[in-house]
Amino acid sequence: MCLNLEPCPDCPWVRRTFSIHTRPTNILNSRNERLQALYCSDECRKGAWSGYHQLECRMRRKYDLLKAPCDPDSSGSWTRIMIKALSTLTPAACLENSPRVAEILSLLPDVYDDEKLERIRKLAKTICAACCEELSAEQREQLAKVCERILLVFQRNSYTIDESHFVPSIDAFRSREVIGRAMYPTVALMNHSCDANTTRVYHLGTQVVRAIRPIKKGEQIFSSYGPEYGGMPKSRRQAILRKKFYFECDCDSCDDDWPLIGSTMGQVPEFLRQPIHIPLLKEVN
Numbered sequence: 105m106c107l108n109l110e111p112c113p114d115c116p117w118v119r120r121t122f123s124i125h126t127r128p129t130n131i132l133n134s135r136n137e138r139l140q141a142l143y144c145s146d147e148c149r150k151g152a153w154s155g156y157h158q159l160e161c162r163m164r165r166k167y168d169l170l171k172a173p174c175d176p177d178s179s180g181s182w183t184r185i186m187i188k189a190l191s192t193l194t195p196a197a198c199l200e201n202s203p204r205v206a207e208i209l210s211l212l213p214d215v216y217d218d219e220k221l222e223r224i225r226k227l228a229k230t231i232c233a234a235c236c237e238e239l240s241a242e243q244r245e246q247l248a249k250v251c252e253r254i255l256l257v258f259q260r261n262s263y264t265i266d267e268s269h270f271v272p273s274i275d276a277f278r279s280r281e282v283i284g285r286a287m288y289p290t291v292a293l294m295n296h297s298c299d300a301n302t303t304r305v306y307h308l309g310t311q312v313v314r315a316i317r318p319i320k321k322g323e324q325i326f327s328s329y330g331p332e333y334g335g336m337p338k339s340r341r342q343a344i345l346r347k348k349f350y351f352e353c354d355c356d357s358c359d360d361d362w363p364l365i366g367s368t369m370g371q372v373p374e375f376l377r378q379p380i381h382i383p384l385l386k387e388v389n
């Protein structure tokens with residue numbers, strides 16, 4: 105499910121639908137920039153408004169008024185997730201200590217008390233206060249805890265979606281543009297390895313997982329959550345994974361503390377150490 109590209113999955117050129125407004129507006133984000141609306145059609149715009157944005161817009165204004173420390177993109181996507189969660193949970197069911205709620209609250213018991221958690225907590229409280237005015241303060245507090253857990257699960261299991269623009273130069277990597285975040289349930293089952301055997305690419309909002317070396321039958325399929333062994337020492341990789349995803353990496357390269365690529369260069373024959381100049385693209389007249 106791609107939350108950020110809704111409600112128009114057929115229109116991949118709609119960008120940042122989480123920071124849109126459906127008509128010209130003077131609302132500014134926390135960086136004092138005007139929020140931008142980009143839709144592929146009028147139909148799409150109307151669908152967004154009636155589907156979720158009416159509520160989202162109210163939340164955003166309320167949230168911005170509170171001047172909570174949260175960047176607009178994150179608060180936008182988190183708001184949308186919470187609105188969806190609240191619509192499936194029903195506040196009353198949440199408060200009866202249902203097995204579903206107990207299950208949600210039991211997730212991620214080892215959360216680290218960091219800045220991001222604090223922001224998520226504030227947002228969850230704000231949205232529950234705005235969405236569930238009919239509940240008592242105590243009930244809203246309980247509901248906010250459920251929402252906080254849902255957001256944390258999303259944050260740990262979702263992926264950034266980017267689009268690569270084809271630029272015929274060695275700088276092609278820099279032309280990647282982040283267009284949102286999404287949860288892909290099957291892909292979320294993949295563990296991280298600092299020596300991953302797959303990579304992810306995106307094609308019009310669809311995530312494609314590709315093997316980057318032969319994978320034997322029965323071998324575990326690993327994804328990279330970011331850090332990779334060759335160019336980064338174990339301590340730094342572990343620190344990043346701990347801060348961003350809250351786990352201690354036990355992949356082979358961390359367990360055996362594989363050396364950095366540069367540190368093994370002395371063992372590589374001289375002719376292999378020479379840079380190879382192969383033009384990436386052939387010019388065509």
Ligand SMILES: C[S@@+](CC[C@H](N)C(=O)[O-])C[C@H]1O[C@@H](n2cnc3c(N)ncnc32)[C@H](O)[C@@H]1O
Nearest residue numbers: 260261292293294295296297351352353354355
């Ligand atoms: C996106 S989930 C991956 C699927 C998860 N293993 C499961 O069973 O649902 C991410 C979680 O898996 C665990 N994990 C993933 N890669 C790991 C690694 N290299 N070392 C230790 N734990 C890892 C961590 O608990 C992390 O929070």
